[in-house]
Amino acid sequence: MSKVFTADEVAQHKKEGDLWIVVDSKVYDISKFAAMHPGGLSVLLDEDVAGKDATEAFFSLHRHEVLEKPQFKRLVIGTLAGAKQTIFARPAGALSDVPYAEPFWLSKGYHSPYYKESHRRLQAAYRKFVEEVIVGDAQAREEDGKRPSQRVFDEMAKQNLIAMRFGPGPHLKGLELMGGVVKPEEFDYFHELILGQETVRVNARGYTDGLGGGTYIGLPPILNFGQPALRERIAKEVLAGKKFCALAITEAFAGSDVAGLRCMAKRVENGWIVTGTKKWITNGTFADYFTVGCRTEQGGLVVLLIERGEGVETKPIKTSYSTAAGTAYVTFENVFVPYENTLGKENKGLQVILSNFNHERWGMCTGSIAAQRLVVEECLKWVNQRKVFGKPLHSQAVIRAKLAAMISRVESAQAWLENITYQMNHMNYAEQADKLAGPIALLKRYATSTAQETARDAVQIFGGRGITRTGMGRFIEHYHRTVPFDAVLGGAEDVLGDLGVRQALRKMPKDTRL
Numbered sequence: 001m002s003k004v005f006t007a008d009e010v011a012q013h014k015k016e017g018d019l020w021i022v023v024d025s026k027v028y029d030i031s032k033f034a035a036m037h038p039g040g041l042s043v044l045l046d047e048d049v050a051g052k053d054a055t056e057a058f059f060s061l062h063r064h065e066v067l068e069k070p071q072f073k074r075l076v077i078g079t080l081a082g083a084k085q086t087i088f089a090r091p092a093g094a095l096s097d098v099p100y101a102e103p104f105w106l107s108k109g110y111h112s113p114y115y116k117e118s119h120r121r122l123q124a125a126y127r128k129f130v131e132e133v134i135v136g137d138a139q140a141r142e143e144d145g146k147r148p149s150q151r152v153f154d155e156m157a158k159q160n161l162i163a164m165r166f167g168p169g170p171h172l173k174g175l176e177l178m179g180g181v182v183k184p185e186e187f188d189y190f191h192e193l194i195l196g197q198e199t200v201r202v203n204a205r206g207y208t209d210g211l212g213g214g215t216y217i218g219l220p221p222i223l224n225f226g227q228p229a230l231r232e233r234i235a236k237e238v239l240a241g242k243k244f245c246a247l248a249i250t251e252a253f254a255g256s257d258v259a260g261l262r263c264m265a266k267r268v269e270n271g272w273i274v275t276g277t278k279k280w281i282t283n284g285t286f287a288d289y290f291t292v293g294c295r296t297e298q299g300g301l302v303v304l305l306i307e308r309g310e311g312v313e314t315k316p317i318k319t320s321y322s323t324a325a326g327t328a329y330v331t332f333e334n335v336f337v338p339y340e341n342t343l344g345k346e347n348k349g350l351q352v353i354l355s356n357f358n359h360e361r362w363g364m365c366t367g368s369i370a371a372q373r374l375v376v377e378e379c380l381k382w383v384n385q386r387k388v389f390g391k392p393l394h395s396q397a398v399i400r401a402k403l404a405a406m407i408s409r410v411e412s413a414q415a416w417l418e419n420i421t422y423q424m425n426h427m428n429y430a431e432q433a434d435k436l437a438g439p440i441a442l443l444k445r446y447a448t449s450t451a452q453e454t455a456r457d458a459v460q461i462f463g464g465r466g467i468t469r470t471g472m473g474r475f476i477e478h479y480h481r482t483v484p485f486d487a488v489l490g491g492a493e494d495v496l497g498d499l500g501v502r503q504a505l506r507k508m509p510k511d512t513r514l
């Protein structure tokens with residue numbers, strides 16, 4: 001690698017079997033690799049490529065990460081005399097300096113009233129953790145469809161990250177959070193927002209849901225409505241990453257209209273007998289505990305904690321994201337559930353189900369908006385390096401107009417999210433339910449509908465690459481394919497929009513007139 005070659009020396013090696021090229025100051029001997037090159041041999045024998053500096057050609061066809069792979073790093077035999085490396089991968093954990101790639105509070109020279117030092121420390125530590133511990137597993141599992149590796153859950157549990165995902169609260173008491181970067185008593189919703197936004201950087205939507213998505217929505221009803229003994233037992237195992245929860249509300253018969261559930265719970269001595277089905281249950285294929293919404297014989301609803309066991313069957317549902325999310329169809333056949341597994345009161349199940357919706361939807365907004373931002377960064381980089389008609393792609397006004405819309409959408413969504421997060425920090429749970437259910441529903445509707453516009457624009461910018469699962473546009477293809485999830489989970493856009501407006505109308509003063 002230390003050897004220095006002149007341009008003339010490199011130029012001597014320009015034929016099949018004896019082929020060198022230069023990419024970003026490094027000399028590659030691709031004599032043997034050329035025959036295996038996925039882009040073919042002929043492109044490498046082109047007179048502008050063989051024995052030449054092919055940096056520009058390379059970067060218009062490959063992601064930088066190709067050069068980082070060990071099998072390709074090995075092809076480097078030296079450097080080009082007088083040339084300097086100009087393109088560097090962002091080191092693990094570092095911030096991006098592409099404009100708008102980071103929210104304002106993380107962009108050099110900008111300010112924010114919301115974030116303190118503990119937020120910055122958590123962000124820096126967790127980004128590094130995500131890139132060093134999670135990304136590799138995420139990309140591999142998104143591909144093979146297996147659930148996130150136990151190793152990742154174990155590492156997360158060591159840092160108490162699983163506990164932190166549930167936001168501020170007594171469950172954090174006495175814990176050392178991410179090596180002590182934030183104290184349990186100072187942990188607030190902005191810390192939780194950071195975890196939500198950084199996690200999506202793994203760019204694997206199914207995996208992200210696999211990484212505790214079910215627990216994120218399935219555990220809170222247990223923590224908030226379970227008997228103390230049950231609560232403690234389950235929280236201990238789940239926060240340690242050893243057991244997993246799933247929230248089992250939706251059915252083939254009922255989705256956003258939870259009042260229409262058909263899964264039946266019959267009262268028997270010391271408990272319940274449950275029979276019915278549930279569909280689209282995130283983490284269901286590997287969950288140990290199911291927080292299940294059931295109809296009672298009185299026609300009301302009850303929420304029960306059902307443990308995996310006799311009569312409980314789960315089978316995977318293939319959706320447009322990977323089975324790493326463990327999305328399942330769940331059947332309960334005459335399952336006996338002890339009475340102490342009742343969460344909240346009999347026939348008051350709707351209250352239990354609805355109680356966590358705001359927090360859940362807000363959590364979805366954090367991820368959805370951060371994912372939108374990653375797409376903006378991908379597009380800005382691409383338009384900068386891609387040449388069309390001899391000029392960078394950004395020299396086209398229509399492309400700049402698309403970027404203007406994309407940037408505006410993500411910045412407005414982030415600003416709205418931070419405002420709501422600030423409100424959450426200053427309200428108790430009941431106030432949040434009263435005052436923020438509407439705004440959170442409207443924000444989620446906005447975030448996910450703008451996300452879909454951004455996905456469509458990004459595909460137009462990337463062209464064929466934006467619909468190809470490998471290569472330059474692979475994250476755009478992934479985003480475009482999986483973006484509808486955010487728009488459906490936690491309530492479809494139209495339902496949420498309607499909820500937001502109905503909440504506002506309920507609060508209209510009776511005596512107001514134009």
Ligand code: HEM
Binds near residue numbers: 023049058062072470
């Ligand atoms: C060190 C040198 C190179 C390595 C290690 C390399 C590696 C690869 C790899 C792994 C792919 C598969 C797609 C991807 O993962 O991005 C690919 C595709 C391709 N490569 Fe290269 N490549 C090299 C140099 C070049 C050069 C100099 C050209 C110049 C024209 C070229 C042209 C192509 C083309 C046309 C494709 C297909 C792109 C597509 O399907 O969109 N490669 N290369």
